[in-house]
Amino acid sequence: MKNKLISFIVAILFINFSLVSIVRADGHVPESKDTIKIVIMGYSGDNIIMQIYGELISKLGYNIEYTPADYIGQFAGMKSGDLHIGSPGWDTTAKDVMADAWGSETVLNMGNIGISVFEDWWYPLYVKDKCPGLPNWEALLDAKCAESLGTVETSPKGRFLEGPIEWGGTGNLRIEALALPFEVINAGSDAALGADIVAAVKRKEPILAWTWQPYWLPAMYPGEFVEWPEYGDGCYDDASWGPNPNKTHDCGNPTGFMWKSAWAGGESIWPKAYDVWRKFTLDEKTMGDLVYKSDIDGVDTMDVAKDWIASNEKVWSEWLK
Amino acid sequence: MEFKKYFQSTFFFLFLFLILSLIIPKFSIFENLIELPNDYKLPIASYISSITKWLIEDASFGIFSFKELTRALGSVFDAPSIFLKGLLATGFKYETTAGNSVLIQPLPWISVIFIFVMIGVWLKDISLSIFASISFLYVAFFDLWESTMITFASIIIAVIIGIILGMFLGILSFKSIKIDKILTPIFDFMQTMPVFAYLVPALMLFGYGPAAALIVTLIYAMPPMARVTKNALEQVNTEVVELGQMVGCSTIQMFYKVLLPSIKPRMMLGVNQVIMLTLNMVIIASMIGAGGLGYDVWQSLKQLRIGQGFEAGIAITLVAIVLDRFSQKIATRKILYTHGERTIFQKYKLVIVTLIVIIFTWLIGQKFSFLITLPENYTFSSGRFWDRIIDYININYHGNISLVRDFFFIYLLKPFKLFMLSAPWFLFVFLVFLIGFKIQGIYLGLKCSCFVLFIAMTGFWEKAMITVYLIGICVLLANIIGIPIGIIASQNERVHNITKVVIDTFQTLPAFVYLIPVIMIFSVGDFSAMIAVVLYAIVPAIRYTDNGIRQVPQSYIDAATTAGCTKFQILRRVQLPLSFPDIMLGVNQTLMMGLSMLVITALVGTRDLGQETLIALSKVDPGRGITAGICVAFIAITVDRLISAWSYKRKFELGLA
Numbered sequence: 015m016k017n018k019l020i021s022f023i024v025a026i027l028f029i030n031f032s033l034v035s036i037v038r039a040d041g042h043v044p045e046s047k048d049t050i051k052i053v054i055m056g057y058s059g060d061n062i063i064m065q066i067y068g069e070l071i072s073k074l075g076y077n078i079e080y081t082p083a084d085y086i087g088q089f090a091g092m093k094s095g096d097l098h099i100g101s102p103g104w105d106t107t108a109k110d111v112m113a114d115a116w117g118s119e120t121v122l123n124m125g126n127i128g129i130s131v132f133e134d135w136w137y138p139l140y141v142k143d144k145c146p147g148l149p150n151w152e153a154l155l156d157a158k159c160a161e162s163l164g165t166v167e168t169s170p171k172g173r174f175l176e177g178p179i180e181w182g183g184t185g186n187l188r189i190e191a192l193a194l195p196f197e198v199i200n201a202g203s204d205a206a207l208g209a210d211i212v213a214a215v216k217r218k219e220p221i222l223a224w225t226w227q228p229y230w231l232p233a234m235y236p237g238e239f240v241e242w243p244e245y246g247d248g249c250y251d252d253a254s255w256g257p258n259p260n261k262t263h264d265c266g267n268p269t270g271f272m273w274k275s276a277w278a279g280g281e282s283i284w285p286k287a288y289d290v291w292r293k294f295t296l297d298e299k300t301m302g303d304l305v306y307k308s309d310i311d312g313v314d315t316m317d318v319a320k321d322w323i324a325s326n327e328k329v330w331s332e333w334l335k
Numbered sequence: 336m337e338f339k340k341y342f343q344s345t346f347f348f349l350f351l352f353l354i355l356s357l358i359i360p361k362f363s364i365f366e367n368l369i370e371l372p373n374d375y376k377l378p379i380a381s382y383i384s385s386i387t388k389w390l391i392e393d394a395s396f397g398i399f400s401f402k403e404l405t406r407a408l409g410s411v412f413d414a415p416s417i418f419l420k421g422l423l424a425t426g427f428k429y430e431t432t433a434g435n436s437v438l439i440q441p442l443p444w445i446s447v448i449f450i451f452v453m454i455g456v457w458l459k460d461i462s463l464s465i466f467a468s469i470s471f472l473y474v475a476f477f478d479l480w481e482s483t484m485i486t487f488a489s490i491i492i493a494v495i496i497g498i499i500l501g502m503f504l505g506i507l508s509f510k511s512i513k514i515d516k517i518l519t520p521i522f523d524f525m526q527t528m529p530v531f532a533y534l535v536p537a538l539m540l541f542g543y544g545p546a547a548a549l550i551v552t553l554i555y556a557m558p559p560m561a562r563v564t565k566n567a568l569e570q571v572n573t574e575v576v577e578l579g580q581m582v583g584c585s586t587i588q589m590f591y592k593v594l595l596p597s598i599k600p601r602m603m604l605g606v607n608q609v610i611m612l613t614l615n616m617v618i619i620a621s622m623i624g625a626g627g628l629g630y631d632v633w634q635s636l637k638q639l640r641i642g643q644g645f646e647a648g649i650a651i652t653l654v655a656i657v658l659d660r661f662s663q664k665i666a667t668r669k670i671l672y673t674h675g676e677r678t679i680f681q682k683y684k685l686v687i688v689t690l691i692v693i694i695f696t697w698l699i700g701q702k703f704s705f706l707i708t709l710p711e712n713y714t715f716s717s718g719r720f721w722d723r724i725i726d727y728i729n730i731n732y733h734g735n736i737s738l739v740r741d742f743f744f745i746y747l748l749k750p751f752k753l754f755m756l757s758a759p760w761f762l763f764v765f766l767v768f769l770i771g772f773k774i775q776g777i778y779l780g781l782k783c784s785c786f787v788l789f790i791a792m793t794g795f796w797e798k799a800m801i802t803v804y805l806i807g808i809c810v811l812l813a814n815i816i817g818i819p820i821g822i823i824a825s826q827n828e829r830v831h832n833i834t835k836v837v838i839d840t841f842q843t844l845p846a847f848v849y850l851i852p853v854i855m856i857f858s859v860g861d862f863s864a865m866i867a868v869v870l871y872a873i874v875p876a877i878r879y880t881d882n883g884i885r886q887v888p889q890s891y892i893d894a895a896t897t898a899g900c901t902k903f904q905i906l907r908r909v910q911l912p913l914s915f916p917d918i919m920l921g922v923n924q925t926l927m928m929g930l931s932m933l934v935i936t937a938l939v940g941t942r943d944l945g946q947e948t949l950i951a952l953s954k955v956d957p958g959r960g961i962t963a964g965i966c967v968a969f970i971a972i973t974v975d976r977l978i979s980a981w982s983y984k985r986k987f988e989l990g991l992a
Contacts, residue, residue, distance in 0.1 A: 056630065056633055056634030056637050056638075057637060058638065077428075081543070081544070081624045081626070082621055082622075082624060082625075082626045082630040082633075082634075083543065083622065083623065083624050084622040084623065086952060086953040086955075087534070087538065087543075087622060087623060087952070088543075089955070090535055090538045090539060090543070090955060091538060091543030091623075091624070093539075094538070094539055094542060094543065096538075096542045096543030096544055096624070097543050097624070110954065111953065111954075111955065114955060165858065165860075166740070166741045166744050166745065167744065167860055175859060178938075178940070178949070179940075179942075179946060179949075179950060180949055180950045180952070180953035180954070181953075199859060199860065199940065200859075200940040200942075201859045201939070201940045202859075202936070202937050202938040202939045202940035202941070202946065202949070203938040203939070203940075204637055205633075205636045205637050205639070205847065205851055205938070206850075206851070206854050206859055206938060206939050206940060207859070208637070208638075208639050209636075209639060209851045209852075209854040209855045210854055210855070210858050210859045212639055212855070213729050213854070213855035213856065213858065214858070216726055216729055216730060217729055217730050217733050230638065309638065
């Protein structure tokens with residue numbers, strides 16, 4: 015009785031496993047079957063980029079795993095080789111960390127994705143009623159405008175809601191340089207920042223806050239970025255530059271790019287996969303459409319990535335060559 | 336004579352302190368007295384940075400380096416959770432010799448639910464089976480199965496290690512006062528240092544992934560187990576021990592047959608805490624590669640999908656409650672001894688049936704994918720339901736709500752904050768010395784004032800003062816609200832059951848789930864942070880008070896009843912004084928919990944020491960983070976030492992010690 019049962023189980027196991035085996039159809043044989051760990055952070059745009067890349071190299075037969083990690087923390091992971099392919103780092107928020115990582119020779123700069131990023135002071139359109147003259151920054155000098163943007167913490171000054179302090183915002187310096195009647199309040203995380211802005215927009219309360227592009231928030235709610243004296247070389251370190259001859263930071267934010275990083279040790283283990291990552295680029299229009307699909311239409315980022323792969327074979331087949 | 340008495344009272348000094356700290360900053364010559372002058376500050380942060388750097392890069396035992404040792408330890412810790420993760424969530428992948436990969440699917444949800452139902456049957460508690468089934472069905476139908484199983488696999492290991500290690504350390508510190516003296520401050524550090532402070536070294540030493548997450552979780556979740564174990568052992572009746580000695584128990588017998596059974600009910604509080612705190616860490620753990628439900632919550636809230644975040648948060652809470660209730664039941668089950676011979680099949684009937692069903696469903700699961708993950712059109716989501724509720728409150732009631740916030744801000748938060756920031760550092764050192772001196776003597780006074788002096792020397796004085804201000808208000812509120820609720824819960828079974836569910840929810844529901852709606856309504860700032868901290872820190876105030884009063888031996892209450900006490904008199908004269916040590920342990924834990932929430936307040940945007948650790952994390956500066964973390968721990972230790980010295984004094988005065 016017992017023996018029969020065991021042989022029955024063994025038989026079923028055998029049948030089952032032989033049926034579920036997966037055969038790679040692609041011609042490329044990966045150099046190593048070791049799992050490539052690809053960082054995902056939970057932002058739709060970055061997730062889509064990483065998932066397009068991940069799905070492409072799994073077509074080449076690599077074993078991959080999407081590892082959730084923190085934006086800044088991922089660089090420590092790549093340094094020690096625990097994470098292999100990093101989520102894009104932005105010039106505007108992770109310049110120091112990236113420079114530190116690339117300088118250590120354990121993390122490679124894999125080039126620019128081709129998407130420029132932009133971050134600055136943003137307001138919903140109805141703020142223009144209170145502060146006529148916007149988007150020109152001089153409209154913010156008006157005390158009434160500032161007061162309408164204030165809260166109990168900052169009154170009578172206006173409130174400028176900046177991102178987490180560790181993002182290295184320069185709001186305080188700009189306020190000082192341009193003599194704006196505002197006070198900086200830092201949100202501690204992107205989630206808190208987004209929650210505060212969206213709630214204010216929903217109750218039509220004036221708000222002035224730090225936002226960036228590409229991001230779902232400015233895409234979802236009508237608003238504009240404040241126009242500052244345009245950033246030029248020297249604005250941040252040469253006081254004589256710009257409208258205020260005695261202070262630095264009297265200008266808007268510099269724009270920057272999204273950068274690809276990877277653990278240096280992986281180059282020799284999965285050369286082909288690294289080659290694909292180097293070649294990987296997307297243009298801003300495509301990125302915008304993909305993010306829109308995910309954030310506004312609510313499509314899962316993985317499905318967005320797979321759809322893109324299905325309809326853009328021409329683009330990615332170049333990278334896989 | 337009258338004057339001398341007056342002079343001696345602590346209140347006089349407090350009053351003097353208040354006056355002095357209000358007057359001194361008014362004079363401009365004293366302006367730079369608020370903080371310690373820069374020349375006297377020590378570069379503690381850079382010392383610590385070099386030590387960590389040395390530890391990570393150069394420390395070596397000759398044959399292998401320190402980092403290799405921790406990495407090896409990490410992979411030992413990893414192994415069981417990787418296996419469980421494969422079994423429950425991702426399946427196993429094998430490479431055949433032909434170069435094909437074979438995927439063995441994970442256990443289907445039906446089998447997992449069946450296992451829990453059978454454990455419920457084994458414990459003779461069908462309601463547990465039903466509760467577990469409903470919880471897991473919720474998870475499956477809300478499309479959270481895989482995440483939940485990943486979380487489950489990683490935390491179950493942390494919980495088991497936490498309980499065993501905690502118990503062991505608790506026994507050690509009970510046995511030897513010396514060890515206790517060493518361990519107590521270490522536990523304080525472990526519980527109060529914000530996670531971000533030691534995240535970078537932990538990641539470097541243990542690698543990015545489940546192992547580091549496990550270590551970080553253990554650091555935070557294990558100490559309550561050790562504390563509770565020690566506390567429980569101390570409260571064992573000497574008669575019980577004497578009985579054990581009389582009947583001739585060996586040391587081991589004494590422990591297993593006498594001590595352990597008599598401290599079991601109290602110890603279960605520790606087990607409960609380990610489970611709750613472990614689940615509390617899942618969001619942070621997900622930031623360093625553990626994935627699972629924590630990642631789901633974090634991702635949803637980043638995109639302000641409150642409903643989805645809430646669904647995943649509830650799943651975390653359900654996992655916690657299921658684990659907690661099962662562990663409580665296993666610990667308190669009554670073993671029935673049956674007479675007569677039983678065959679192996681009779682003895683292990685349940686195990687055999689369960690195994691057969693598991694193997695059968697697992698095999699079927701290989702072929703029918705709906706058993707592994709439910710197809711999308713069978714799962715559902717509350718969608719934007721919760722978001723709409725928040726929107727409704729936000730749009731319609733924001734005016735009134737913001738009045739409350741403004742009131743608190745103007746009359747409580749702002750004045751207190753300004754006061755803390757304007758009081759000179761040496762007055763604080765002096766005040767702490769005086770309080771310590773008044774309570775116990777010169778030694779305690781010196782010890783505590785040294786801690787405060789250290790904070791002044793690190794250069795984080797301003798941030799430390801904001802921390803004291805914010806957490807001080809929160810802990811005060813948490814105790815003012817929490818202790819009365821605990822007292823009521825101890826008197827009334829129904830209130831007890833309701834509060835138990837509510838506080839379990841608050842302790843395990845990731846703070847972020849309710850914090851983001853709080854921010855939407857109250858906007859970024861100290862007030863939002865305060866709500867989150869109070870909601871979290873209130874839990875131990877309620878739990879320890881309730882538990883403490885319930886542990887008062889029935890014989891005392893019977894005696895009081897015979898003496899003709901009313902119910903209120905029993906509470907006031909018998910139950911409250913006798914549970915005083917437990918309540919004070921609760922106050923202590925409120926403070927610890929409040930300080931551990933600095934991680935969360937930093938994510939809201941308060942300018943306290945929590946923020947300092949977050950900045951250090953982004954600058955990859957372990958020294959700065961750890962120094963800020965040490966400041967937090969010193970604040971905790973100072974207050975804790977003063978409170979416990981005072982509570983000891985009170986106990987002595989009441990004749991309880």
